[in-house]
Amino acid sequence: MTDQTLMWRIAGGSGDGIDSTSQNFAKALMRSGLNVFTHRHYPSRIRGGHTYVEVRASNEPVRSRGDGFNFLLALGDSFARSEQDGAYYGNEKVKPLTESLADLNEGGVVLYDTGFFEEADIAEIRLEERAEENGWHVYPMDLRGLAREHGREVMRNTAGVGAAAALLGQDTGYFEELVREAMSGEVMEANLTILEMAYEQASEFEFSHDLRVPTGGHDTDQALMSGSNAIAYAALDSGCRFIAGYPMTPWTDVFTIMSQNLSEFGGVAEQVEDEIAAASLAIGASHAGVKSMSGSSGGGFALMSEPLGLAEMTETPLVLVEAMRAGPSTGMPTKTEQADLEHVLYTSQGDSNRVVFAPGNLEEAYEQTRTAFQVAYDYQIPAILLYDQKLGGEMRNVDVDFFDREPDPSLGATLTEEEISEAAHHESGKFERYRHDPDDGVSPRSVPGQTGGRFLASGNEHNAVGHISEDPDNRKAQMDRRVRKLERVRAELDDSEHSHQTHHGPADADLGMLVWGSQQDTVFEAVDRLNAAGHEVKALGVSDMLPYPETEVRGFLESVRECVVVEMNATGQFRGLTQKELGQYGEKLASLLKYDGEAFEPGEVVEGFESSIDGGQPAAGNMRFVPAAGD
Amino acid sequence: MTDQTLMWRIAGGSGDGIDSTSQNFAKALMRSGLNVFTHRHYPSRIRGGHTYVEVRASNEPVRSRGDGFNFLLALGDSFARSEQDGAYYGNEKVKPLTESLADLNEGGVVLYDTGFFEEADIAEIRLEERAEENGWHVYPMDLRGLAREHGREVMRNTAGVGAAAALLGQDTGYFEELVREAMSGEVMEANLTILEMAYEQASEFEFSHDLRVPTGGHDTDQALMSGSNAIAYAALDSGCRFIAGYPMTPWTDVFTIMSQNLSEFGGVAEQVEDEIAAASLAIGASHAGVKSMSGSSGGGFALMSEPLGLAEMTETPLVLVEAMRAGPSTGMPTKTEQADLEHVLYTSQGDSNRVVFAPGNLEEAYEQTRTAFQVAYDYQIPAILLYDQKLGGEMRNVDVDFFDREPDPSLGATLTEEEISEAAHHESGKFERYRHDPDDGVSPRSVPGQTGGRFLASGNEHNAVGHISEDPDNRKAQMDRRVRKLERVRAELDDSEHSHQTHHGPADADLGMLVWGSQQDTVFEAVDRLNAAGHEVKALGVSDMLPYPETEVRGFLESVRECVVVEMNATGQFRGLTQKELGQYGEKLASLLKYDGEAFEPGEVVEGFESSIDGGQPAAGNMRFVPAAGD
Amino acid sequence: MSTFTAIGEDREIDQEEFTPGVEPQATWCPGCGDFGVLKALKGAMPEVGRTPDETLLVTGIGCSGKLSSYFESYGFHSIHGRALPVARAAKLANPGLEVIAAGGDGDGYGIGGNHFMHTARENHDMTYIVFNNEIFGLTKGQTSPTSPKGHESKTQPHGSAKDPVRPMSLSLASGASYVARTAAVNPRQAQEILVEAIQHDGFAHIDFLTQCPTWNKDAKEYVPYTDIQDSDEFDLDTGDRREAAETMYEAESRLYEGEVLTGRFYHDPDRPSYGEEKRAQGDVPEEPVAERYFEDGEWERTADRLIDRHT
Amino acid sequence: MSTFTAIGEDREIDQEEFTPGVEPQATWCPGCGDFGVLKALKGAMPEVGRTPDETLLVTGIGCSGKLSSYFESYGFHSIHGRALPVARAAKLANPGLEVIAAGGDGDGYGIGGNHFMHTARENHDMTYIVFNNEIFGLTKGQTSPTSPKGHESKTQPHGSAKDPVRPMSLSLASGASYVARTAAVNPRQAQEILVEAIQHDGFAHIDFLTQCPTWNKDAKEYVPYTDIQDSDEFDLDTGDRREAAETMYEAESRLYEGEVLTGRFYHDPDRPSYGEEKRAQGDVPEEPVAERYFEDGEWERTADRLIDRHT
């Protein structure tokens, strides 16, 4: 597929509007009938520092970033620091060009702003020579000058888009439409002029390249959105009407979307003093009868460790989302990783009693967030949606129809006053909210303010009415009941029509790949390519982290001879989880790991897989290959 | 061994001085030449509520509580709540008798205070009948009256000890000695009188029982102490001169011992606002060049999750101790459990990079705390000592010579100013504290105030001088270096003369038990009994949780046909860890679990094991048996 | 029929309704000041006219935290230091509830200090009772943030080198709109103050002096005390922030000199509570959010409201 | 030769020594107030006579937290809200160090509020600079605890319903012994105040107003400002706690009315620092604990001191 897709990169500095420009670009292509997929790269810095977004577009489905890219629009970092003796950050000014060129595919197109990159810069980086070597097609244009002349300097992004459209043979109609929708008055006029002028000016180049925007058409209406949108929207559709949080990259996206919409949906959004408070508030609101959530990333989620245990022990329904970024500690705040799996599974003292889903893409993010709410309220257990910077931030088109769903306002195992009056009470009149006997482990709850539902919710071990109890028999009965809930959740998930696990590739292949979370669709693309190249390989994308889908994974592993587990962390956490849960297959499982902050490209997975079946050659680039235990 | 040992229980209410009385009793028996071992049971309540301590004493080594007990001194709970309609706590007053009698062995001796338990109470609990059924020998005595008459009511404990001595054929010399050492003036006199009087009065009973205090003799001087003592003393001997903490049961013991002694040892102890601060202070002090520790239990340790990651990322040496109690959440604060293993291994975002030891008994607690400091400072990595309420609180005699050790004031991989001046610096003059190149992963550090050692310690990913860096290649190199340290620690531990893992039982047995932490010596006693009863079984006590002792455990598991993993939690965490690390043996590993707050008794392990080789019969009592995956 | 029929029920309330059947007798030590809080609270409830079923009592961890075991109502025995965030969310979720939070001096001024400060700042409509016994009771007698300087304990063998916190001053500086101090030995005043605090629409903070005879034997039993409202020395206008600040400072200082000043220190009836502010600006609905789940009615869909933006 | 030769070195110090070779140019946005803090701090160091090698700068997380990247000294870039506990332990470990902590208004008054309160209470000898830009800078412009009421942001689309915290009032009520406010636009005063704060033996808190042109465009650029020490309206005795309290309250209120009052608000030179208290009572040794590890000398053994008790 690589060859037919446009892989367009816009590069500049943080604060240069790269993000919104790329979104517009993607939306325009989507409206033109293409499938689009974006990949963002940005530093933990507000202004300046090399940032880029890639838009991959094709008339076939695109579910992953590509390998490298084939069109560069280099705008320049307007907040670059000047070079200084002894400083290791070097010449920041030329980075949007230099750093991007390192990944530009052979035969790629370069459009750069001569209003920004001076001749000396271009000479310094030997652009001409390198273009020759790599067969690049270079188009220098004074975008900044054009923008200044017809509007303001910041509009050079618009100029870049106009010129890119010309070079790619796409007319500017959809871009114009977006400008008209988003702006008005003079600003709109100036942007339209600049778009037009840039298009015309670029059209005058003699095109030496063949790359063009493909044409396509959608059968149904499409929406462009990110994984964070999908998660937040699923929460709203699940009847979630309370969120408490504290900003932290990349979880902030979900928190912001919820905060911006909750009051319209009749709910409450609270930004509070820290994450301990955030989780505690979500517990308090849920206890009082409102479907609630909180979430965070990295250290913020670490601070929720103790309240998470409180939710487990009091059986307060709760949904938390955790957006991973590269750790440990503050790590690399804007870079992606899948290294919080074990933390999320096990943090908080005592045997953990929670549900953890790690969706593989945008649709799964929506579906599994909804399941998380359903499970949390039906089983009175914390449910955690684990995703990462990549999935949260990447944008994709999705069928509008996908969202045509019924809302779910059910509070799950919560009684009405009428039901309470018929339910078991201790002779003292207290409601038996924590009875030992329910088969499925779920003892329905009441809500404060309901007549006759009084009970005590306590983080201490407690008896049927919630009072502190250290009696060993009660203890065992309560623990057994709480543990039992997870078995039932597993059974329900196994029974459901749609498994959260996704199979890809020929069922009879005897080589396998296991993948979880955001790397899923990348691996699936790699699987397609591998099969196309003559390998026989299939993949299983796993989302249920806890309770673990033992039967499904066991079935998959039994059917293959060797299996590579692909994940973005340094210690092979999901491979470890699989070995823990299954107690075997160590001799079949190898790991392909990456933990440098950059997600896998499909080509890297192909390469890593090929080197692995070669008997465990060291993986190229920044990947690491850990052979199977038996090897 | 059960039959020759005295298993003496003193029972009363919290705040009735049960603890100190039992310690004196144990010390007196130790001085008399016996080996002693105590087991404490107490509620999370300051005054009142059934509490007891068992002292097991023998002329052979005792390393575990016994099965049940054979002598009861029932003092009565002086803070018992009176019965009330509808209250489920029942008649608290008689609990020291009733609840204890449930565990009293056949043929046991009962000494109870008629000054406390009235005739009606005794009738209510049908003591006479039950004594007949069980062959108990009952001696009622007015201890309270005696104490009142010759001193104060609280001295009834002394009366109880005197009477018990008489019934057990032990003269009161050692008890007198202890009274003289601890008290003076009138209080001493009164206690001595009461001791004497009670002894005489009890001597007048016609003894129907055979149980006597065994006689023994120690070759070397003995000290009576708890696991918490051993941990704190190892820290002091390791040159630890800074502790920060916040009280929490049961970690408070170590914190208190350190706080009481540190200023004499020239160090600093800080009780601070919360556990986040506590861990952060320990990091700050260690960074500034003082060997430091902190610690907590349950929720307090959960709050240290984020600072723990900071120590990993900044490579600040740090020792934390975690004292487990029954969770989740506040759980049962005074009850023991081994359910924080996964939490301690994995809490904090990102791939975890720490060392975790779980000692199996008092000597191991001392040794491994010392190793923890050594590893933490040599490898600049957090080292966690994981133990539990049981190990921290149980008292035992130990050779005084055991403590005749050299102190270890080494700061590990820390440079002097002279060494710094010869070490690598960035051209800007900044010290390269985080170089990629060290083979063992350890890049030596400087300490603030040293000339020429300036660097930045950052929780963000950083380059050689510590500056924030998001460069993928640097990232990979730094991660690889940090991960590498653990491999080296494993190699060093494997090379060391004394493994932290302990083998027990006949080497050629083909059935095995795996155990970790505080249950080790109980399982070893069970192994002895099983072999004595004709089984062929051996056990491995594992202490290295991370880095996991793969070779040793693999060797052990290869040598057995079936293996039961014995641990105190509901989900088989150590079994899971073993499967994760080894990627196989699931079909050999069964779990014997207990999680009702009470440690295993050796007899329970025997029983559990026997039912397991019987093909996985459900375990008796509050145990749970989980058969192997393949079954 | 409304969903929460207990809320706003208008009937005679008997203080015995607040004595639980299951754990009627507290496990506090004999002579513990905590009994005084329980008694005053039971006495206050009928006066304010709220029933057990419409009251949510959220407590922290400590001897004090066990209040929710011995007081009959909906209860939430949370974790150490976190009663306030749990409580304030419950109030936002269902403003009809009477929400009371309680905990110890360690719980509230130590580990929970930040929530205390921010909950006061935001002026959530709730009552916060801090059992101030100048000690960590449940963990067996360590120095607490209100222990006097020089206080010796197991963890402070040379005596604490720390000045105690000034709870009322902090409360006021943070933004609490009702601040009082009372003492367990002063049952009548305690009950009156609790009534006022519960009736107050905003964050009402009560520093409740509770003796701990078990671990804090040296501490005063908080008698004799002076009620500043009755005293000739003070002529405090509790509506005047400056005067309040000075009087609190006095009271906080003198406590460690053996003089116990209690009473109302500050009361601003006009400052709107956080819930009122949020409702006024249309940030949260007028109807309790919790009620919607039990009622029939349309639920908003993202399909109708949000997806369009993305096309 | 002493172990820490950098400590107490007596030599001319050039302010350029505090400019790092490796990251000499900050990544803050053009016009950011944070540059003002960096400049004032670089200027203050030669005046107080401390060198980069004897200075430990501990920062939190935020744009402000990056100060330790751009200031040459020993640095510790900790985690969000935890600069103070890290810093104060380093000072206890080695009192010879000049310890400075810094962070943002979110870092210090939001998530780190409890450490702020308790570090002030304990009066640790260190300087604490809070970059108060009334916003969360690094996370892209959310409402912070000092944002004005009504402040609109992505997470507060209807405007914040919360009154801002009063950082100086809290600091004083908590026990800080030096409290000042300055502004990035006021470089001379800022440097003078930093010099005083660093020289002060106790907890010195500086609320440093730093404009954030990127996210807080509406906020005042903190000009014109009034130096209360130069103003006719105020005649503050900075040694008088009451007056200080009132003046702080004024300054905090007026900030949101467009009037920027800066200067020294409180200074108690007599209150002993925590380290002094602890040393005086024999709780910690006179010699810096950190030094012992580098010196020859006997190390105590539990075998000699403690085991006897157990026999």
Ligand SMILES: Cc1ncc(C[n+]2csc(CCOP(=O)(O)OP(=O)(O)O)c2C)c(N)n1
């Ligand atoms: C996170 C955490 N840290 C520590 C503890 C242990 N702990 C329980 S109660 C308590 C302090 C009790 O003091 P206070 O809050 O004053 O309550 P009191 O018992 O005096 O009423 C502590 C430290 C805990 N439960 N959780």
Ligand SMILES: Cc1ncc(C[n+]2csc(CCOP(=O)(O)OP(=O)(O)O)c2C)c(N)n1
């Ligand atoms: C525990 C935790 N929660 C959240 C974050 C995300 N975060 C980083 S900086 C910041 C706030 C920044 O605001 P402020 O402290 O005022 O500093 P400024 O950037 O304005 O200087 C937040 C919320 C984090 N790093 N850690």
Ligand code: SF4
């Ligand atoms: S320890 Fe103190 S505070 Fe706790 S119950 Fe006993 S007297 Fe009350």
Ligand code: SF4
């Ligand atoms: S975002 Fe604001 S505070 Fe951060 S660097 Fe930019 S201007 Fe400064």
Ligand SMILES: [Mg+2]
């Ligand atoms: Mg207290």
Ligand SMILES: [Mg+2]
């Ligand atoms: Mg800020």
